[in-house]
Amino acid sequence: MKEFARRMVGIDRRIIFLLIAGAVLLPLVKPFGLPIKVSPEVKAVYDYIEALPERSVFLLSFDFDPSSKPELEPQAVALLRHAFRKNLRVMGMTHWLTGTGLADGVFSKVATEMGKERGKDYVFLGWSPGGGSLIISMGQDLYKAFPSDYSKTPTQGMPVLEGVRNLRDVDYMVSLAAGSSGIEMWYVFGKDKYRFEMAGGSTGVIAPGLYPFLRSGQINGLIGGLQGAAEYETLITQKGTATAGMDAQSAAHFVIIGLVLLCNVFYFMLRGEKGRPS
């Protein structure tokens, strides 16, 4: 028995790699389509946007780069579709230099799909350095922080920005964050002083750390990881890549849970043995 356990523990890890690749591949090729349950923290974001009057100003900050594209791009697409459907004026930007091209791509794609016009219905401001200083700068005077947008059009006098002087005139903002220069930074340097309502969308890695902000109302909603994106897609009843990925996600989680259980079974079988550290 112990011999078996020892041999099983020692198997080549590349076999496990194959197992996980299979668990992800199969459902992607042949999805089984389980229903997706919506959590209150995602619903809160949806409800807030749903209640905004037309032409309200919505700021979406892409605070991520290609390394978290699979999680945050679907969130961005779903939020943009919703905002454009509600005829909001959308401002986009990013704090993450290497994510600029990605953000611009998502913006152009969704805007074209929804028949929206750059400069009139939306503007992509691009990247600018500074982090917290950039947010303060936008809170004081948007046109000093971004004299021109990503495609080098001067921001002053743009129809989409009519009546917008600084962050105080933003009706709702969502930061899609993959790290600390995201939601937390937007609160500390932005909402704390300029009092706009905001929510967050994040990768799974940082989502648990944002719950204290959710509880205290510092953010009014939170979209966490691929599951959060799938929930949002369910709410706007337009399925996208997140919903498509959830079956693979389920399968992969169950494989991991199975592996953890096996690991511990073998561990307890071998524990009494001499010479092995506990």
Place this chain on the structure above:
Amino acid sequence: MNVVAFLCLLFFSGVAVAATPSLAPPEGFRVLDTPNDSGRSLSLVWKASPSDSKNRSIQVWLAESPGAAFKKVAEFPSNTRYVKGGDFPWWAQPAGKGAHYVKLSSSQAFPIEDGKTYAVKLLVREGEQEAWSELAEGRPAPNFFNTAQVNNLMFVLAFTGVLLASIAAARRNPHIRLRRIAGLDAVEEAIGRSTEMGRPILYLTGAGDMSEVPTIAATVILGEVAKKVAHYDTSLKVPHRDPIVMAVCQEIVKEAYVEAGRPDAYREDSNFFITSDQFSYTAAVDGIMLREKPAANFFMGSYFAESLLLTETGASTGAIQIAGTDSDHQLPFFVTTCDYTLIGEELYAASAYLSREPVLVGTLRGQDFGKAFIMSVLVLGTALATVGVVVGTENFNYVLDLFKDFK
């Protein structure tokens, strides 16, 4: 003729008003400069009335002087715009709780300028009936201090004082009592076991450079480990991914051997550089673990995604693993794969504990005072708030407001 008609009109309208319940104008209406702001804004305050309802609306009319033309700038149902608990601290209230409060800001439709006196009237309407309030005047001005945030400033000042005092105290006596840290006790055990088994000790200082606090802490702990290693005559291996950290660590290890009275046992190549690339470094360190099977692995400093690859391999070779990091995203992996983990601030505490450097010890002590204070505020505050509900008093807000965030 005209006079008669006028009198008749007066008489009949008087009758009309008397016949239906009259609409009372807002009471206690005042206009003030909005407190704690950058100017160009006025605040309106009036008493709440029991007859406020959503069918009764209030209009705000503004003029540049009492004689000038009035202009409607806002309209809302009369049962809205109250001062709610938590809007203002008790020391900076423009109006009492439950009163009406409206802030008028300068807009394109009606610019408000600092230093000019404006006249404001309120109009109450319900159905066909109307009633004007008294006229009130106010002059906007920018303020030099936001009194609502005075508690924030007090906190900053008090914390500065505590911090400076603790650092000064630590300079006088760096051996203030600090609690035992479990992970540190394990260090001795790990080194002892390596000696017994005749296998090397592997020590990693993490991904950071010398400007990062966790890296500094990691080098401090390395010094302590090296002293014990020198004492036991075990071999130490420290692979690096930053040349500057390597240079610093060479000095530290050398000094530790000298201090332990074993300068002869010091080997220059115990610190060595691998590469700065994250995954290539990881692959190389994994190779060392598999080939040389160190009996103890130390992971101190800041880590990213490579942590799991390192600790998993280490666990499979059966080494005792001790980790210490403040990279919270990697901590769950360290806890499950290592035997002991110094969590977050424990790493800093460990370095202060070992080095006894006054600034480190003093800062740790200062933060401890801060934490003790916050812990008592949380417990006592909850107790007061609960008693307040039970007794039905709001007097405790005089204390509780001090620890809230106001704008």
Place this chain on the structure above:
Amino acid sequence: MPALTTATILGAWVAAGLTLFIYSFLYKDNPLFKLGEHLYVGISVGYSVVLVWHTVFLRLLWEPLRKSVSEAPALLESYILIIPAILGILMLVRFIPRIAWLSRIAFAFVVGFGSGVAIPRTVSALILKQIEDTVNPLITMGANGLSMGLDLASPQSGVNTIILLIGVVSVLFYFFFSVEHTGPGMVTARTGVYFVMIAFGAAFGYTVMSRMSLLIGRFSDLIKFSGAEYGYATLILLAVTVLTLIGWEALVRQNRQGV
């Protein structure tokens, strides 16, 4: 579906190839992976250089400066952006050893400003606001008198308020270093540790979720690129990668025997 352009098909081949190069690390550290890793660093640096140039030097500095100077050349205020430009240049003199100390002035500005703006905002958002939300009455006054909410599902209920309070205080106590963990301190610290472990468990679960999502994202692309319209890019490149690895392995073995 519109026909794919040559650029897109070529792009699919390049993307699939580079993805597979990186995945070859799963077999072991090898030249294809190293190539991919270095290309990644090089490309990101190149991208950053181009963007910093266009955003910082042209958009934020040069164009506003040119505009203000051409509009009001006599006004001193028009030239104000020269100050940050000088400070920025000072920062870069760090590379010239003889005058490297000048960069300290620029760092002093940035770090001083950064520390200054951070202090009150951190106290407000991350300390006071957090205390404010933790201090809540455990009992509420409802229509039928005093009651304590026992609903675990409602985050604001009385029972959850007290659990939250116990959690925050015990974890703070665990990271408190002036008192030995004995007696009642021991109980509090142990409670804190268990709270920490539950939260780390949640973080662990979420991190697993995150990493799997990334894998799903990359695999969807690989599946897309393996279609006929992309010329079976993934499948062909997979074969090429495997063959290269076999060849490399043979070469390494031969070298080792030669030595």
Place this chain on the structure above:
Amino acid sequence: MIFLKRQLPLIITFVMGVAFTLQYYIPHPVSEEAITNVSKWMQIISGFALFLGLASLFHVHAVKIKRQVPGWGYSFALYAAMLGMIVVGFWSHGETRIDGAQTGFGWLYDYTMVPLQGTMFSILAFFIASAAYRAFRARSREASVLLASAVIVMMGRVPLGQFLIPWTWDVTQWLLNVLNSAVRRAILIGVSMGAVALSLKIILGIERSYLGGGRDQ
């Protein structure tokens, strides 16, 4: 000279730090004007600072190529990729799309940078799986609690788990909103106090490592 090298930077830090700490409490337009301008300057200076990091990377690999250390070929590939990206980038005026059409710069970004960066981190999925099998052991009571909570969250956050064991969803929600919030809040308060202490020490000149060259005291 010593004054310029040592004291002046400390004085500047002190003045900037105190001024912009107090600025927060002062709503007056003069103070607002100051932060409007200075935050804009900081934006520009931090742009220059980015070049610092880029330049040092440039230097490290240049040295490797010059000395032809083992593996210098990879450094060469890095250089080639970087120069290629820069040339194409300037050729495309730094734009990834012009009137909706992809530029050469955009092509390189979409088909090299995006897949490379995305894949680097997705490898970890495999290593998590392997570690789950070989190293995630309930070696102590603490680790057991951690693993139990992890398994519940992994179940509760995917449709299959919600479907098979519905209570995992509710437990996960409670765990995240209450237990997890409590811990994160305590850690947040602790870390923030550390950050405030560090900022104070920098302003007061106790902590000087940011000036380069140790904490000279």
